[in-house]
Amino acid sequence: MTTPTTALGTEVLDVPAHDGARPVMSHRPDVLHDGEGKPLARLGSAGRLAQFRMAEEAGRVARRLRSVDDTAWFGLLRRAADGLTARLDSGDLDLWLRALSSVSGLPHRRAARGLRTAALDLARMEEILAAQSPDGTVAAYRTGGHDPRWSWRPAGRSVLVRQPGNFPTINVEWLQALAARRPVLLSTGAADPFTPVLLTEELYAAGLPEHGVSVVHGDAPALRRLADQVLWPGEDVPADLPPGKVKTYHFGRSRAVIGDRSPGNAWQRLAREAFAGCGRLCTNISSLVVLGDPKEAAEALANEFALRPVLPLDDPRASVPAFPDRAVRDALALRIEREVAAGAVDVTAATTGVPLRVDLDGHAFLRPTVLLVDPGSPLFGTELPFPFTAVAHVPRSKAVAACAGSLIVSVVGEADGLVHALAEEPGVDKVFAGDRFDRGYHPCDPHEGHLADFLFKKKAVLPGTSA
Known part of the structure; x- marks a missing residue:
């Protein structure tokens, strides 16, 4: 386990x-500082030669990972999750959480909750992976399945995952790949180098084969060049990555459509979705498509936003993130x-x-904001990294087009025919309505498709009788 060192009386x-x-x-590590310029953490570095070795060894260990039986493999992942949870419960990670809060701007309690959720997701990977396999079993990841016409095989030996630092729960992406x-x-990512290292340490402590991560x-x-496949957050993919090698993830622009007769608790539930992950998740409600009166909807949502004010990051009620870079x-x-002004x-x-x-307290914030806009506004449908929702009136005839490019569309209240029309829209990934309009992220749902569909592919394999 990594341990803190002391520099000029300050734990680093x-x-x-x-x-x-x-x-x-390394001898000259990068140093992360808090808002007052005090050192918080020193980051180890791995040069090009080390990266070449990492990529080579990753390719070699792929077959070994596939040889571990299912009981042992998922037991290993659960032990790692239990180890991380135990460290959280014991207070052993308090210094890590303070550093994460200071570097990322996340409130302390929210950072801890995000790390705990990442551990919970790791513990349930057997369920998550079974939901993605072609036959509903985790055995298919080892055996290729049992269909006589095809075999389900890895599309590569290694995968590079570029990990954003917006919130600890997004580590579920690389944990699924592993x-x-x-x-x-x-x-x-620069905002959170801590969570990936903590998870990696626990995985190796639980018995992960060498160079699994x-x-x-x-x-x-x-690593981008040498990895067989790449998972890249957002839409700004490096030019040196050919399209077939990369899958983008974590860019949401999620919206809600407000129809007639919305349930009485709709605004509270929508606000909760807007504040999930401190407003830094791809599932946050970034825009409301209002079929009726947009002013009434905006005011109702703003009243709920007002119940979640800016608070010091160490306040257990805090849910609004700071911006370390003013x-x-x-x-x-x-x-x-x-x-x-426009x-x-x-x-x-x-x-x-x-x-x-x-x-x-020396930190820079943006007050949680509900903005009433024209649907042509550049902020309508835009993700911003804090609790922010743009609200606009859109005629029913144009509602589906207004939702194109959304990860999630939540249909609130009655909107005849829109649920099926939204599901048919290629630019919409998920549609939730009725009592489940605020389902948000669930790791067993397709989320920008199933990750396993990128990591694996069906091959025609017809061995002869002597094979």
């Missing part, structure tokens, strides 16, 4: 890279202010009396 975490199970620090017995080459902090161009906060605020209405400004830009 050593957060190594991992060449397989071997932690790697659970599918694919060696993972992990490239961490390797970790590099920051960009890893050598310039990023100010640039986002300027985008919103320009829309207001005619949009900041409904939460009137509801709360709180300015958009908030400075508290």
